[in-house]
Amino acid sequence: MKTKKAITEIIRKRYSCRTYSSRPVENELKDQLEQFLADSPAGPFGSRSRFELIMATDEDRDALKGLGTYWFIKDPAGFIVSAIRQSPKNLEDFGYVMERNILYATDLGLGTCWLGGSFTRSTFAKKIGTGEDETLPAVASVGHMAPKMGMVEKAIRWGAGAGSGFRA
Numbered sequence: 001m002k003t004k005k006a007i008t009e010i011i012r013k014r015y016s017c018r019t020y021s022s023r024p025v026e027n028e029l030k031d032q033l034e035q036f037l038a039d040s041p042a043g044p045f046g047s048r049s050r051f052e053l054i055m056a057t058d059e060d061r062d063a064l065k066g067l068g069t070y071w072f073i074k075d076p077a078g079f080i081v082s083a084i085r086q087s088p089k090n091l092e093d094f095g096y097v098m099e100r101n102i103l104y105a106t107d108l109g110l111g112t113c114w115l116g117g118s119f120t121r122s123t124f125a126k127k128i129g130t131g132e133d134e135t136l137p138a139v140a141s142v143g144h145m146a147p148k149m150g151m152v153e154k155a156i157r158w159g160a161g162a163g164s165g166f167r168a
């Protein structure tokens with residue numbers, strides 16, 4: 001994986017961002033992330049996950065609200081949505097490759113947050129048209145980080161025992 005910054009720096013910089021800025025994600029960044037997802041390799045145990053980037057257009061940011069993230073995520077520009085098929089260690093493979101996506105988005109300067117529980121699985125599954133043999137293990141919100149964390153985000157971080165979060 002080619003990154004602009006050293007991977008250790010990217011890992012230190014990443015935190016779960018739940019409050020996004022209204023600044024739209026530039027087309028160039030969107031295209032780079034989309035291409036990265038399309039080129040996703042198999043995980044270390046050999047299974048492949050499918051990833052799609054769902055982004056709101058500048059005019060309809062509210063369109064994403066109907067997907068459902070239980071108020072945990074404020075104003076994301078989009079989501080990385082995933083689908084996997086049943087196979088041995090498919091979740092391990094998925095977790096590895098999804099974290100790779102998260103770190104790549106961090107290197108692009110974008111905020112992200114893994115959502116394995118606080119999202120409405122059925123609406124996201126419908127959005128990417130999961131097949132009968134596919135399940136949707138998790139999604140990740142993406143977008144430019146807001147300059148300040150919202151109160152809900154601070155409360156969630158406190159509840160999860162997370163650190164204060166790092167802002168560049």
Ligand SMILES: Cc1cc2nc3c(=O)[nH]c(=O)nc-3n(C[C@H](O)[C@H](O)[C@H](O)COP(=O)(O)O)c2cc1C
Pocket residue numbers: 014015016017072113114115116117118119138156157160161162163165
């Ligand atoms: C597999 C996985 C699933 C997660 N699911 C959720 C979730 O459903 N909702 C949420 O708000 N955060 C979720 N998180 C984010 C964690 O709460 C977060 O990583 C943790 O609080 C540590 O904070 P940090 O990521 O800022 O270091 C998830 C993280 C991982 C790795």
